[in-house]
Amino acid sequence: MLVIIGYIIVCASVFGGFAMAGGHLAALFQPLELLMIGGAALGAFLVGNNNKAIKATIAALPSLFKGSRYTKELYMELMSLLFEVLSKVRKEGLMSIEGDIDKPEESPLFSKYPAVLADHHIVEFMTDYLRLMVSGNMDAFQIENLMDNEIETHHHEGAVPAHVIAKVGDGLPAFGIVAAVMGVVHTMESVGIPPAELGMLIAHALVGTFLGILLAYGFVGPLASLLEQKLEESSKMFQCVKVTLLASLNGYAPALAVEFGRKVISATERPSFSELENHVRQVRTKN
Numbered sequence: 001m002l003v004i005i006g007y008i009i010v011c012a013s014v015f016g017g018f019a020m021a022g023g024h025l026a027a028l029f030q031p032l033e034l035l036m037i038g039g040a041a042l043g044a045f046l047v048g049n050n051n052k053a054i055k056a057t058i059a060a061l062p063s064l065f066k067g068s069r070y071t072k073e074l075y076m077e078l079m080s081l082l083f084e085v086l087s088k089v090r091k092e093g094l095m096s097i098e099g100d101i102d103k104p105e106e107s108p109l110f111s112k113y114p115a116v117l118a119d120h121h122i123v124e125f126m127t128d129y130l131r132l133m134v135s136g137n138m139d140a141f142q143i144e145n146l147m148d149n150e151i152e153t154h155h156h157e158g159a160v161p162a163h164v165i166a167k168v169g170d171g172l173p174a175f176g177i178v179a180a181v182m183g184v185v186h187t188m189e190s191v192g193i194p195p196a197e198l199g200m201l202i203a204h205a206l207v208g209t210f211l212g213i214l215l216a217y218g219f220v221g222p223l224a225s226l227l228e229q230k231l232e233e234s235s236k237m238f239q240c241v242k243v244t245l246l247a248s249l250n251g252y253a254p255a256l257a258v259e260f261g262r263k264v265i266s267a268t269e270r271p272s273f274s275e276l277e278n279h280v281r282q283v284r285t286k287n
Helices: 002-020 031-047 051-065 072-092 094-102 120-135 140-189 195-249 254-262 273-286
Strands: none
Touching: 002 051, 002 195, 031 140, 031 195, 051 140, 051 195, 072 094, 072 120, 072 195, 072 254, 072 273, 094 120, 120 140, 120 195, 140 195, 195 254, 254 273
């Protein structure tokens, strides 16, 4: 929603200011300039990326127009799930969660938290390391190192769409200049026409530079920044699970292990100590 609002503000400010200065908006409408800039950018996008990067970028685009799903409520659900899992391990042993982690979508434990279960990446991350804990063949240091490597891999994969879109945005001003130069070439070919018509051709040529810069810094560039922010938000979920499980591996009680995980969450989504304690107490009561 904010993306749409931002685009409206950009257009209203730029085109509204131009119109208020006495400019004619019709002069800025140059479909052929847009074709040259957009077509060149699309071609460069296809040339500069493999199938994996192209598919990842296309898949990431719809998320740009949605609000963040990493809310305080989601983190509360995540920590409640972690608390329940670790409490079950503490009471009944590690083997008691084997059925839950093998098929989390069918587990009564996981199914109580649909918001967490909907994120298959975080569920897979959690169940994989719970499975390693059940096996008992790795110590906390080895698991932490493995977690760090997986989180780093996730971060690199998630950064691909942002990097691709940033590169496209960086190229748009140059493609705008290309369109402007093509317009100047056409103008020079028509140097014998009346001055009024010649001035119109020069104006049309300059629109290419304007459109390239506007598209780069007003439309495409901000999307890359937004994707980077969303990636950082998703990484916090993994960090929260990592710290909580490691605290449990080091012998801390489930309530204290969950408190370790709370400290990793960003301040804007982090529940207070009392909120988390009350939530954990409610879970204990239900159990």
